[in-house]
Amino acid sequence: MKRRDLLLALLIAALLSVSGTSQETPSKGKLETPETKSSNRLPNNYGKLGLSEEQRKKIYAIQAEYRDKIDTLLREVEDLRAQETLEIQNMLSASQQAELLKLLEDTRKKREEKKAKN
Secondary structure, three states: OHHHHHHHHHHHHHHHHHHOOOOOOOHHOOOOOOOOHHHHHHHOOOHHHHHHHHHHHHHHHHHHHHHHHHHHHHHHHHHHHHHHHHHHOOOOHHHHHHHHHHHHHHHHHHHHHHHHHO
């Protein structure tokens, strides 16, 4: 029973994460993922300040330090969301879990159809 619950939770979490993030882009105010980050990039408008090379290097070092911390926190948030989803799903009956899976799958299919039309 626990294994089924865990598999169900992972499936729902995967569906939610894929459907929820597939259309998000960093330009819409979302946090960047490691794949979308470019290293050694100054924050907006800093390039207009006439920074010295030393200042640029210090900024890049600070960004690298915080990038690692932020990435760690983002992974932690992702884990917490998965735990939350699992705990919520454990409150559902077996028939409710099955219905939820069907609803999520229907939503995913509609989203894909809409995306294919555009």
